[in-house]
Amino acid sequence: MKQLAACAAALCLAAPAWAVLPIQHWTQDNGARVWLVESPVIPMVDVQIDLDAGSRRDPAGKAGLAAAVAGMTARGVKAHGAEPALDENALGEAWADLGASFEAQADNDRLQYTLRSLTDPALLDRAARLAARQIGEPSWPAEVWQRERARWTASLREAGTRPATVAAYAFSDAVFGTHPYGQRATEATLAALTLADMQAFHATHVQPCRARVSVVGALDRARADQLVRTLLARLPAAARCAPLPPVAEVAPLAQAAERRIPFASAQAHVLIGQPGFARRDPDFFALVVGNHILGGGGFTSRLTHEVREKRGLSYSVYSYFAPGQHAGAFTLGLQTRPDQANQAVQVARDVVARFVAEGPTEEELRAAKDNLIGGFALRIDSNRKLLSNVANIAWNDLPLDYLQHWTRRVEALTVADVRAAMARKLQPERMVTVVVGGQP
Numbered sequence: 001m002k003q004l005a006a007c008a009a010a011l012c013l014a015a016p017a018w019a020v021l022p023i024q025h026w027t028q029d030n031g032a033r034v035w036l037v038e039s040p041v042i043p044m045v046d047v048q049i050d051l052d053a054g055s056r057r058d059p060a061g062k063a064g065l066a067a068a069v070a071g072m073t074a075r076g077v078k079a080h081g082a083e084p085a086l087d088e089n090a091l092g093e094a095w096a097d098l099g100a101s102f103e104a105q106a107d108n109d110r111l112q113y114t115l116r117s118l119t120d121p122a123l124l125d126r127a128a129r130l131a132a133r134q135i136g137e138p139s140w141p142a143e144v145w146q147r148e149r150a151r152w153t154a155s156l157r158e159a160g161t162r163p164a165t166v167a168a169y170a171f172s173d174a175v176f177g178t179h180p181y182g183q184r185a186t187e188a189t190l191a192a193l194t195l196a197d198m199q200a201f202h203a204t205h206v207q208p209c210r211a212r213v214s215v216v217g218a219l220d221r222a223r224a225d226q227l228v229r230t231l232l233a234r235l236p237a238a239a240r241c242a243p244l245p246p247v248a249e250v251a252p253l254a255q256a257a258e259r260r261i262p263f264a265s266a267q268a269h270v271l272i273g274q275p276g277f278a279r280r281d282p283d284f285f286a287l288v289v290g291n292h293i294l295g296g297g298g299f300t301s302r303l304t305h306e307v308r309e310k311r312g313l314s315y316s317v318y319s320y321f322a323p324g325q326h327a328g329a330f331t332l333g334l335q336t337r338p339d340q341a342n343q344a345v346q347v348a349r350d351v352v353a354r355f356v357a358e359g360p361t362e363e364e365l366r367a368a369k370d371n372l373i374g375g376f377a378l379r380i381d382s383n384r385k386l387l388s389n390v391a392n393i394a395w396n397d398l399p400l401d402y403l404q405h406w407t408r409r410v411e412a413l414t415v416a417d418v419r420a421a422m423a424r425k426l427q428p429e430r431m432v433t434v435v436v437g438g439q440p
Helices: 002-019 065-075 088-098 121-136 142-159 163-176 187-192 195-205 221-232 284-296 302-309 338-358 362-374 383-395 406-411 415-425
Strands: 024-027 033-038 044-051 101-106 111-118 212-217 257-261 268-275 317-321 329-336 432-436
Touching: 024 221, 033 221, 033 383, 044 221, 044 383, 065 088, 065 101, 065 111, 065 121, 065 142, 065 195, 088 121, 101 121, 111 121, 121 221, 142 187, 142 195, 163 257, 163 268, 163 329, 163 432, 212 221, 212 383, 268 338, 284 302, 284 317, 284 338, 284 362, 284 406, 284 415, 302 317, 302 329, 302 338, 329 338, 338 415, 338 432, 362 406, 362 415
Parallel strands: 033 212, 257 432
Antiparallel strands: 024 033, 044 111, 044 212, 101 111, 268 329, 268 432, 317 329
């Protein structure tokens, strides 16, 4: 019992320690910016390299280019000196032998490379050098791209048979219009992509001077600095880092819009929303708390209470903001019986309008704060989660002590703060509504 009590006390003391781990930051002579958290608990390291090369950088008519560049990273690397070329099978075997992992993906804003490895010097050096080859020297095999494009195209066709996908596409079109956040890969845009497009995109956007590198693990600054240098070593050094062209902001909606799409499905899929806000917005914390009360808090949210519990119109209903470099969408979603779709839409709209007009109650605000602050430790209780938070700080130019002050910022919010922030961002009278599967 004494041992159990000691363990419990240690855990209680350890939880806040995660929140105060210092973040070190420096810039290498190649222009790469590095953020490091030394976490010596386990002999592992997690690395995330972020570049301004997400889908918002896809050229017109070639949506999917950033994702294709990320996907082809794992399909083979060129020969280099005494190092032989490796195809996708050889790469998979090499990573399995190292007991490490390396991935690449693209979202709206970023092209991301992530590495996880043990920190044993010999293993980590081999993993870093292999990752560097994938980052800097992909082989772009033509036959593999033909296969991947065919697979991707088939996946898009299959997705188009699902009501949720149809609703998401229609909602994105209505919210973003012609903004890059609204473009998506189609059969036509994939057919237009060439290996030359990928090589040019890679050469322009994947450069050391554009990299923001987050490192969490059992490494000191000197070893972390060398690790980052190794990861970026196969990229050509640029004499200067030419700025990328600016991307326009998301235009606000001028008026409400409604689209009802007939679909033979057992449930009607409903999406309601509008452009939200960019991550740099000073209202960020107030909006996080406000949405938690409105529809992000699960069974404790207002939407759940009004739509599910009081009226039984939907099993689940939710809302969320998706802030990025530009105003991501505010989305309210639910599924309901087609014959109840009109009522569910009206109730959801009324809840949003009332919340924007009146704000939360003191009781709702207190409950939301307790939930968010009480769950803060779960946001940083592993190296992967901590890495995600450090990368968030790096990508959005947040202060290095952002995590230390997170709970304090939430606790300081008032009902007036939340009400004012929600009213500044949401315009219920100008939202988009998409219903797929209800009566036309």
